[in-house]
Amino acid sequence: MTEIVVIARLVPDLVEELEIATSGTALDLAWLRLIINEFDNHAIEQAIILKERSGATVTIISPEAEGVEDMLFTTAAKGADKLIKLTGVGEEKPTNLSMAQTLAEIIKEINPDLVLTGVQAHDDFTGDLAPQLADLLDMPYVGYISGISLGDGKATAYKEYPGGILAEMEIALPAVLGIQSSEEPPRYVAISKVRQMMNTASIEDRDAGVLETDSGVVIDRMYLPEVADRAEMLEGDEEEVASKLIAILQDLGLL
Amino acid sequence: MPEHNEYWGIPLDWGSPNILVYSVMFLAGAILIFRFYLRARLWWKIGRPEPRWNKLHLRFYNLIKYSIVQTRILRQKYPGIMHVALAWSFFIFFLGTALATINTHFYHFLTGLVFSLYKLTLDVFTVVFIVGALLAIYRRYITKPDRLTYQPQFTWSLILLIIIVLGGITTESLRLAVEQPANAAWSPAGYLIARAFLSTGASAAALTNWHLGIWLVHLLTVAFTIVTLPVGSLLHILTGPLNIFFSELDRPIGQLPPTPTDREGHPVYVSKLNELTWKQILNGDACTECGRCQDVCPAFGAGLPLNPKDLILGIREIFEDAKLSSNGNSFDKSLLENQKLNKEALWSCTTCAACLTECPVLVEHIDTIVELRRHLVIEGMIDPELQDALTNLGRYGNSFGQSPRKRAKWTQEIDPPVKDATREPVEYLWFVGDYASYNPALAEMTAKTAAVFNHAGLDFGVMHKGENHAGNDVRRVGEEGLFEMLVEKNLSALQRCQYQSIITTDPHTYNTLLNEYPFSEPQTILHYSELLAQLIKDGKLRFTNPLNYKVTYHDPCYLGRYNGIYDAPRYVIKATGCELVEMPRNRDLALCCGAGGGRIWMEEGKIQERPSESRIREAMELDGIQHFIVSCPKDITMYQDAVKTTGHESDLTVKDLIELVEEALEDSTY
Ligand code: SF4
Ligand code: SF4
Numbered sequence: 001m002t003e004i005v006v007i008a009r010l011v012p013d014l015v016e017e018l019e020i021a022t023s024g025t026a027l028d029l030a031w032l033r034l035i036i037n038e039f040d041n042h043a044i045e046q047a048i049i050l051k052e053r054s055g056a057t058v059t060i061i062s063p064e065a066e067g068v069e070d071m072l073f074t075t076a077a078k079g080a081d082k083l084i085k086l087t088g089v090g091e092e093k094p095t096n097l098s099m100a101q102t103l104a105e106i107i108k109e110i111n112p113d114l115v116l117t118g119v120q121a122h123d124d125f126t127g128d129l130a131p132q133l134a135d136l137l138d139m140p141y142v143g144y145i146s147g148i149s150l151g152d153g154k155a156t157a158y159k160e161y162p163g164g165i166l167a168e169m170e171i172a173l174p175a176v177l178g179i180q181s182s183e184e185p186p187r188y189v190a191i192s193k194v195r196q197m198m199n200t201a202s203i204e205d206r207d208a209g210v211l212e213t214d215s216g217v218v219i220d221r222m223y224l225p226e227v228a229d230r231a232e233m234l235e236g237d238e239e240e241v242a243s244k245l246i247a248i249l250q251d252l253g254l255l
Numbered sequence: 256m257p258e259h260n261e262y263w264g265i266p267l268d269w270g271s272p273n274i275l276v277y278s279v280m281f282l283a284g285a286i287l288i289f290r291f292y293l294r295a296r297l298w299w300k301i302g303r304p305e306p307r308w309n310k311l312h313l314r315f316y317n318l319i320k321y322s323i324v325q326t327r328i329l330r331q332k333y334p335g336i337m338h339v340a341l342a343w344s345f346f347i348f349f350l351g352t353a354l355a356t357i358n359t360h361f362y363h364f365l366t367g368l369v370f371s372l373y374k375l376t377l378d379v380f381t382v383v384f385i386v387g388a389l390l391a392i393y394r395r396y397i398t399k400p401d402r403l404t405y406q407p408q409f410t411w412s413l414i415l416l417i418i419i420v421l422g423g424i425t426t427e428s429l430r431l432a433v434e435q436p437a438n439a440a441w442s443p444a445g446y447l448i449a450r451a452f453l454s455t456g457a458s459a460a461a462l463t464n465w466h467l468g469i470w471l472v473h474l475l476t477v478a479f480t481i482v483t484l485p486v487g488s489l490l491h492i493l494t495g496p497l498n499i500f501f502s503e504l505d506r507p508i509g510q511l512p513p514t515p516t517d518r519e520g521h522p523v524y525v526s527k528l529n530e531l532t533w534k535q536i537l538n539g540d541a542c543t544e545c546g547r548c549q550d551v552c553p554a555f556g557a558g559l560p561l562n563p564k565d566l567i568l569g570i571r572e573i574f575e576d577a578k579l580s581s582n583g584n585s586f587d588k589s590l591l592e593n594q595k596l597n598k599e600a601l602w603s604c605t606t607c608a609a610c611l612t613e614c615p616v617l618v619e620h621i622d623t624i625v626e627l628r629r630h631l632v633i634e635g636m637i638d639p640e641l642q643d644a645l646t647n648l649g650r651y652g653n654s655f656g657q658s659p660r661k662r663a664k665w666t667q668e669i670d671p672p673v674k675d676a677t678r679e680p681v682e683y684l685w686f687v688g689d690y691a692s693y694n695p696a697l698a699e700m701t702a703k704t705a706a707v708f709n710h711a712g713l714d715f716g717v718m719h720k721g722e723n724h725a726g727n728d729v730r731r732v733g734e735e736g737l738f739e740m741l742v743e744k745n746l747s748a749l750q751r752c753q754y755q756s757i758i759t760t761d762p763h764t765y766n767t768l769l770n771e772y773p774f775s776e777p778q779t780i781l782h783y784s785e786l787l788a789q790l791i792k793d794g795k796l797r798f799t800n801p802l803n804y805k806v807t808y809h810d811p812c813y814l815g816r817y818n819g820i821y822d823a824p825r826y827v828i829k830a831t832g833c834e835l836v837e838m839p840r841n842r843d844l845a846l847c848c849g850a851g852g853g854r855i856w857m858e859e860g861k862i863q864e865r866p867s868e869s870r871i872r873e874a875m876e877l878d879g880i881q882h883f884i885v886s887c888p889k890d891i892t893m894y895q896d897a898v899k900t901t902g903h904e905s906d907l908t909v910k911d912l913i914e915l916v917e918e919a920l921e922d923s924t925y
Pocket of ligand 1: 548551552553554555561562563603604605606607608609610611620621847
């Protein structure tokens with residue numbers, strides 16, 4: 001049976017207003033709400049699609065964070081078979097290398113054919129979790145994948161390049177793939193199914209061990225985008241904004 | 256003295272005609288019962304159990320009201336009169352025959368004046384029947400409304416009925432012609448025909464022979480009709496009243512049943528015939544194919560792939576298929592594979608309840624539609640827009656995908672500040688709803704509502720981020736788990752508040768709070784139109800600036816049909832000094848705006864004319880209407896769009912009730 005591992009991370013939800021902590025170098029965690037990283041969500045969907053198509057065991061691994069259990073049970077409701085939570089991950093973000101090392105240990109035990117994760121996450125500086133993981137596991141890596149089909153000991157991955165060029169590449173398994181989007185948009189899973197999973201599915205806790213948080217990058221200042229002088233904000237309701245816009249375009253001789 | 260003469264003109268050497276008549280009728284009756292039993296037992300055999308045997312007094316009351324008096328059928332003039340003319344006359348004929356039997360065998364009372372009155376009644380109803388039959392013929396073969404089913408079985412039924420009645424009156428008039436009894440004038444129609452027979456100059460013996468022939472035909476036609484009843488379009492004579500008798504009594508229409516469970520307690524998400532309840536299968540068999548539901552369905556009218564009549568008949572079709580191949584394992588036939596019940600049809604329903612309100616045999620369309628939708632939701636068969644809305648509702652408690660913390664952002668501008676009901680006691684807790692809270696186009700309306708409340712000196716507050724979408728349409732979409740979650744969240748927020756009444760802006764919210772929320776204590780829940788009417792009556796809102804607008808009013812489905820609130824908004828409109836002109840489809844006939852049942856979150860699909868556009872056109876037919884008044888925030892957006900797309904922007908403005916009130920209060924007062 002094909003073994004697929006998916007790494008799923010929670011990231012700050014941008015629907016909520018972000019606040020900068022008093023330190024001025026980080027987000028204020030008190031106001032943060034976390035949501036699954038969109039790309040990881042696609043990675044999960046891709047894994048489930050592969051499972052439905054040709055059978056597979058899907059394991060989801062997630063670093064501990066507020067709401068991670070709900071997220072894991074949701075993946076179980078979609079069809080994931082095994083849920084693993086990495087415990088002992090502090091509030092400070094570990095480096096990707098250190099996280100990859102911890103994950104690699106667990107993944108080696110599973111001995112998967114395919115490791116999927118989102119190609120990026122919006123709270124990630126370096127975006128190199130998947131390549132680091134590939135390196136540690138001694139597997140090939142391809143990123144920005146938007147579709148996979150499994151063959152015997154190999155996979156065909158689809159990757160879209162700018163300008164609408166679609167590349168189809170064959171990869172020897174096992175491999176690590178960074179997912180840009182799944183073949184189908186992530187499915188909706190009914191709340192009652194998730195709730196049922198909360199009663200029946202179980203999450204295995206794994207200790208993350210010692211994680212390195214110093215990436216060598218020092219944050220001087222974190223701030224919300226400031227309104228630059230050059231930008232003129234048009235205020236008012238739709239009508240007013242529209243008429244101001246027309247006036248400006250007329251001034252510029254564009255209308 | 257005239258008296259009932261049994262078996263006049265039937266040769267006595269036949270032995271007692273009683274034996275003939277009773278054996279024919281007994282046989283026909285037995286065949287009828289047996290055939291009907293074969294069909295009916297399968298409802299219970301295939302369908303899931305569902306208890307519908309309680310409140311028998313109400314069930315009998317409904318039976319009389321809907322099957323005998325036929326109040327529902329009479330909602331529509333032409334088909335109503337047509338049907339009761341046919342049905343009531345047959346009730347009378349049936350009763351007449353029964354009385355004659357009693358008279359013959361048990362108690363001899365059909366003599367003298369009683370007998371003459373008896374004759375008169377039968378005669379009059381014969382004429383009534385003929386009028387009904389002519390109306391039916393004209394309708395079925397001349398005007399041919401789209402909503403009817405044009406199949407030979409309907410023609411056959413009509414022919415049989417006509418033969419029976421004509422046979423009856425002809426035998427009667429032949430008897431009159433020969434006997435010429437003293438009370439012949441009490442059967443005016445029969446006597447008229449008798450005179451015609453006499454004018455042919457035929458001998459009494461000839462007339463008596465004719466009588467015998469026609470009497471036999473009459474008898475055999477009755478028997479034939481009875482025998483074929485379970486397979487023809489007259490089946491509804493049996494199934495209709497049964498469906499009415501077993502109609503839902505335990506819940507108001509605004510309350511959907513929870514997801515059913517099987518014996519082991521697992522939820523049942525209906526997608527197969529044998530997952531329907533026996534009552535849902537009976538719905539299919541009871542449908543008279545009258546097409547009333549089709550006529551009023553906004554989805555059908557808009558050209559969407561839903562026809563409530565077909566949907567119900569689809570169930571019958573699947574049931575009949577299963578019945579034919581009834582080797583026992585064909586009962587799990589898929590419902591969704593049937594074209595009439597496929598997912599496009601199911602997703603088109605706005606749950607407006609127009610079909611329920613119109614159906615003469617009380618078919619419960621919406622329960623079945625929502626149960627099938629639950630299956631689609633569990634299987635993830637939902638369109639991307641709906642998926643986004645549900646995901647947002649699950650995560651943020653609103654369909655807009657906005658932060659819960661922004662729910663009360665509109666209050667920032669309000670002075671005096673709107674109280675936070677989760678922090679301090681208020682008299683009125685205002686459940687604002689998603690649209691009024693988040694839709695920027697409605698912010699002004701919501702602010703005006705607050706201003707009017709302040710003007711009336713109300714002590715009110717909102718729940719800020721404690722409020723979640725109330726879930727009415729989440730439930731109707733079929734996402735029962737999400738509905739339950741929203742209910743839990745709202746109930747826990749409400750439990751933290753101290754208040755006397757809940758006011759709602761959105762009729763959908765109003766419906767679910769009122770009918771579906773399992774409050775531990777009784778609640779007073781008001782729609783703002785009710786509150787406004789009350790404030791006006793109490794003198795707390797006095798209008799100093801009477802408006803002289805000519806307006807019309809649109810009844811929201813969840814306020815009107817669902818909860819019977821028709822008068823409060825009308826009272827408010829009139830109190831502001833407006834002249835209210837009704838659209839032809841008003842009160843429980845009101846056309847749905849098209850947004851309900853979660854339709855507002857879905858892809859629109861291929862639509863010919865939006866219900867909201869049809870509604871605006873309807874309003875434009877009225878003479879000199881300036882404003883189209885609504886009392887539901889969703890209606891504002893729906894109808895403002897429709898006014899634009901129909902090109903009536905300069906002739907008609909859509910206004911909320913609250914805008915009229917605010918204007919009539921005169922701006923200087925606050
Ligand atoms: S509830 Fe309304 S939209 Fe749905 S089937 Fe009935 S009439 Fe049509
Ligand atoms: S469901 Fe009711 S209203 Fe619709 S066609 Fe059948 S009997 Fe008529």
